[in-house]
Amino acid sequence: MSTTAASAQVATTAKVKAPKSKGGPGSASPLVKVFLLLLCCLWMIPVLGLLISSFRTRDAQFSSGWWSAIANPLEFTQWTMNNYAQVMGDNQSGVNMGQAFLNSFIVTVPATIIPILIAAFAAYAFTFMEWKGRDLVFVIIVGLLVVPNQVALLPLLKLYNQLHISGTFPAVWLAHIGFGMPLAVYILRNYMSSLPRAVIESAKIDGASHFTTFWRLIMPMSTPALASFAIFQFLWVWNDLLISLIFLGRGENTIATVALQGMQGQTGQGRELIPSAGFVTIVIPILVFLSLQRYFIRGMTSGAVKG
């Protein structure tokens, strides 16, 4: 805040006229507070409904709405852990959420870690090396950020069928690596170009090769950006439905989101398991998100757009 003495003076008088009640932290009127409290409640009501239902017996779920459990929480006959016990193993609904949950991990972890390394090398080349075509290639990558993945699905499915790798984990890993690559390169390159040039120059003068500079200097310095992308990609792959539905299908390799989608039409036995299956599906991304929120927000504010 560097204002001239005169304008600072005026500012203070203006502040006297309009006291701190306008704007600024802690200035919320009771009305604003109540409104935000209501909004937050409204926002969480659907989640609360799911959570309550997931612990209620089949009879309780279908004889009264989930909100009645809030009114009489001490009616212990309505509560059960059985839904979770059932949904994690074999049950009447035919969906084994425990298996699907595990598959989600098997799909997500490699599909998150592998692209980071590939993208980091590329981002280094785009930031610290001079080469013909560099700017053009990068502009193409920027353009590809907004291109929906759907454009690639039909030819890829044909290719996968010819190679007989449809339904296998590598098929989905590779797809997620390819689709996540433009965003990864973009985020990492933006971050690397904000690093101080002098450090790299001095490494060069000391005779360090690009390879050494990359491993010893740039990778450690880029940790925040690497973390941002990792969280993005983790959430994106875990929450994806379309790509796993097409390339992995509903067999024994099916992942949690696809399994949960398959349960939605359930009308008879097993219907009471939908809320617990839903909760099993969303709990990991929520934990990841809450514990690493900072990095996630940093990635978002770097202007990342994913098509």
Add this chain to the structure above:
Amino acid sequence: MAIKLLNALLAILGGIGGAMIIFWILNKLAESLKGRWEDRVKPWMFAGPAILAISVYLIYPAIQTINFSFANEEGTKYVGLRNYLDLLGEAEFRNVLLNNLLWIAIVPALTVVLGLGVAVLADRLNPRGEKAAKTVIFLPMAISMVGAATIWRSIYEYQPTGAPQTGLLNAIMGLFGRDPVYWYSIETLKLNSLLLMVILIWTQVGYSMVLLSSAIKAVPEDTIEAGRIDGAGEKRIFFSIVVPQIWPTVITVFITVLIGVMKVFDVVYVTTNGGYNTDVVGRRFYNEMFTVRNGGYAAAIVVLLMVAITPVLVYQVRQFRREEANR
């Protein structure tokens, strides 16, 4: 089970190790070249694998898709523009396009406005309250569309008349003595599509709020003070001083949500599967590709989507160039 886990572990180790070895070999190869050639080849060794991934998974398939869009169902024979003409001539498909337009017109704008509102109001709470409120609003961002659709069953669910209602909306209808409604089937005023949009907006407002909030915090206090001195009211200050300064962020949020909405698939597929006139381009594409198995139609639909997204793409590239020039 154990074998599966072992495989996954091997994939992680193999993938990372393999990538490292490939880069190491590529680097050695480049270094073995003499002088100028080393500098010429090395960037391609570093960027090559990423460029290859993007070429194989996005560029080449995109070109193939355009190619398929002019061919028949199996992609064995060219049919000219027939796929496009058939689709656009079909009343059902025109309705799909109309639905998409509705999603485009409503969701991004509403997401921006709601996010902006929450950002402005939460800014006035004490830091602790602000953080708590923002976390609550932001949380659905982590939830998949399938998860979100499952969650919203607790609001939209329907049981036949007479049975105890398990969805909150129908319970409220009951309080007013109305019969329960199967919400997803109500086509009047596109109510069912609007209810699906609510689910998407619920997951996106947090994103909009976080970005806009950090933009508002970056608005220099002096400019606001100057407005106050000139006697501008709070409303005037907000619309004439704050909004113009956060406009670039507003555009970023709008575009991001817009792209998400144009290709929207999950929420419609999971809830109505396109029934009751709620179908959208993304779901129709999936249906043509996977259920009907008409590759020509599927490809043509995606090409139309691509054409619709081109202005956004051009804007994105221009924006990037402008930012680079300012570096």
